[in-house]
Amino acid sequence: MQLTEEIFKRKNESGGGIEVICGSMFSGKTEELIRRINRARYAKLSVIVFKPKLDVRYDETDVVSHNATAQASTPVSKSSEILLLAGHAQVVGIDEAQFFDNKLPDVCTTLANKGIRVIIAGLDMDFKGRPFGPMPTLMAIAESVTKVHAVCLRCGNPALYSYRLVPSKEKVLLGEKDSYEPRCRICYNSKSF
Numbered sequence: 001m002q003l004t005e006e007i008f009k010r011k012n013e014s015g016g017g018i019e020v021i022c023g024s025m026f027s028g029k030t031e032e033l034i035r036r037i038n039r040a041r042y043a044k045l046s047v048i049v050f051k052p053k054l055d056v057r058y059d060e061t062d063v064v065s066h067n068a069t070a071q072a073s074t075p076v077s078k079s080s081e082i083l084l085l086a087g088h089a090q091v092v093g094i095d096e097a098q099f100f101d102n103k104l105p106d107v108c109t110t111l112a113n114k115g116i117r118v119i120i121a122g123l124d125m126d127f128k129g130r131p132f133g134p135m136p137t138l139m140a141i142a143e144s145v146t147k148v149h150a151v152c153l154r155c156g157n158p159a160l161y162s163y164r165l166v167p168s169k170e171k172v173l174l175g176e177k178d179s180y181e182p183r184c185r186i187c188y189n190s191k192s193f
């Protein structure tokens, strides 16, 4: 059995791959992405991290977790820009992957086939509990998928849903604790909250 879903890539070793970190909001996706990126930096691999330009909640450029850990990143407006900018990177990180266009899986496949380790973090489900953007395809084509869980704010069990607290029905609504709370299956479906 594999003890970790992280692909270990040593310097000068060819053979890329795709790793997906998914889960609800507040589940630790960005923290796990930053942890893996930091380890790649310790290994002296060249690293570049991307995020969608529309995600400017905490910072215009950095990838920032809800716990304030941060990582410099390059904001891009479409996935094809990643191919142009990844250059000679050995490791590519992508945060908030749910907001990217449907070409992102092909972009990641191209990078992985060139020997690059691609680490992707994103919401697997939107507030309605439906698969979000390119995430299901990315999960299908990845070597490894890590599903992380937040703590349900209603009962303390592991949470897999991001419950929207405000009335908007738009799929994309940037926000934090003011607009969303993580919930387990039972609390997400409960009519009493």
Ligand SMILES: Nc1ncnc2c1ncn2[C@@H]1O[C@H](COP(=O)(O)OP(=O)(O)O)[C@@H](O)[C@H]1O
Pocket (backbone or CB within 6 Å): 023, 024, 025, 026, 027, 028, 029, 030, 031, 032, 064, 065, 066, 067, 149, 150, 151, 152, 153, 182
């Ligand atoms: N209900 C919650 N369950 C778990 N972590 C929470 C919760 N609310 C806030 N947090 C904080 O969020 C951090 C994870 O943030 P982050 O990595 O940005 O998550 P994600 O990218 O999945 O939204 C946790 O380490 C914790 O400090």
Ligand SMILES: Cc1cn([C@H]2C[C@H](O)[C@@H](COP(=O)(O)O)O2)c(=O)[nH]c1=O
Pocket (backbone or CB within 6 Å): 024, 025, 026, 029, 030, 057, 122, 123, 125, 126, 127, 128, 162, 171, 172, 173, 174, 175, 176, 180
């Ligand atoms: C569920 C859901 C979320 N969003 C937005 C809200 C946040 O800005 C991001 C998720 O950030 P996180 O790093 O995973 O906490 O996505 C949205 O636009 N639509 C949704 O349905």
Ligand SMILES: [Zn+2]
Pocket (backbone or CB within 6 Å): 152, 153, 154, 155, 156, 157, 183, 184, 185, 186, 187, 188
């Ligand atoms: Zn619950």
